[in-house]
Amino acid sequence: MSKQITVPFGPQHPVLPEPLHLDLVLEDEKVVDVIPTIGYVHRGLEKLVEKREYTEYVFIAERICGICSFIHSQTYVQGIEQIMGLEVPERAQYLRTIWSEYSRLHSHLLWLGCFADSMGFESVFMNAWRLREHILDDLEATTGGRVIQGVCKVGGVRRDISPEKLDEMVKGLRGIEHELQDLTNVFLHDSSIQHRLKGIGVLKKEDAYYFGAVGPTARGSGLAIDIRETGYAAFGKINFKPVVEHDGDCYARCAVRAKEMFTSIDIIEQCAKKIPDGPVDIKVTGAPDGEYLSRAEQPRGEVIHYIKGNGKKNLVRHRVRTPTFTNIPPLVTLLKGCELADVPVIVLTIDPCIGCAER
Amino acid sequence: MFSRPATLMYPAKPAKKTDATRGHVKINPDGCITCRSCQRKCPTQAICVEVKEKTWQIDQMRCVVCAVCVDVCPTKCLIMDNQYRPAMTARGGLEKFTVAGPKKKEPAAV
16 A cells, blocks of 8 residues: 555635635545535624524525525525415516526536636636626626625515516527537537546445435436426426436536526526516515425525524524535545546536535 | 627726616715614615714615615615726725705694
8 A cells, every 4th residue: 555645625726716625635646535624714694694684684695605696595585485474476486586597507607617717628718708798797687786686585576577678688598599509519529528527526326315415416426306396486387307417427517517507598488488477576574483494406406594583573593504515525425536636627516615605 | 819809898998787787875865854764774784874963874885785775765865876886995985974854844834
């Protein structure tokens, strides 16, 4: 047996957008063990729930993450609405679906850019972010914010989208769809990319289930887990199939994300067709008394918001389990046995968002 | 290869904005009745209203531009401007306005 050495990886590393620290135990060039550490960007947002009213806390829930911000606020208000037994107008449900799919598109494009950049594929990085700009423009025009939308509120949404704007948005998405197709084709069919990704970092289906992988990490390993299928918001009235790949390697996880973007465009188009007229919010009185586990599908996987209230304006407890947090044990399994040079690529294929994971 | 760059040369050129863009909060001091709804609803406690002195103060560095104050304002004297505030290099951001205050009741006709 050769001598073991420990190489620190992160929290600051050129490929990592966020501070995740890994102690890599190496034997020659092979990783034999990984000790992950998080805790560099903890902000204590969950404690703040005791100091703010439950209606104001929506804005804090939204700021847990800078990428899946809308879905965080959506999950939080869904939990509150379930506790208080509020019937949210159907139009608001459809609008929430549209915006959550928009944030999925923007997150996947951001990831695609970062990932391509980490492998030195700069033209894909620039083109992905150029396309992402269209998505952000639409988000800004409809909600007022590029990444922090601030449109969710308890009992509905704060803004409506006019039918003309909806048509324009769908046309815009159809317009960039072929560019997106070109981009993903270039990325997925490039021989050097395939050489770099295929057969590397394989997560078996049983391991993915056992270690609690969620989102594209689980779906890349053949586990068809997609919380959108539970039909929250308007997803119950939309036809879609979760994208599943069976190889479980880095390439499969990339392919899942690339194909999910087209599913999202399809969902937005269906929503624009089916959206009913009507009010977008209801008047809310009283305060939540009870507890609820609210779930939603983020770009990175399943997010759970646990909310407990005692009938007062301030909640008693709020706990968030983010997808990156559950994807760290599968990541540790993935890294064992890989080459040191493959570590950055494997880490980025789970799309880590540490700001989310630590809150 | 010879096309123009896709990026916008901000801040040399103004940023793209839409009508819905939340830039920063502005007040029309004549309309304010110092009801303090905005102060109560502000999630970051950026707004401070002094009823006796008839002043309305906002800390633009605390403000997260959520537009809740604009939504609750009963006289619609708070406005969401779609221009972003320029970057700051020193502490500050406090803006204080003297406002009209509550409307005096007309003396009852004799």
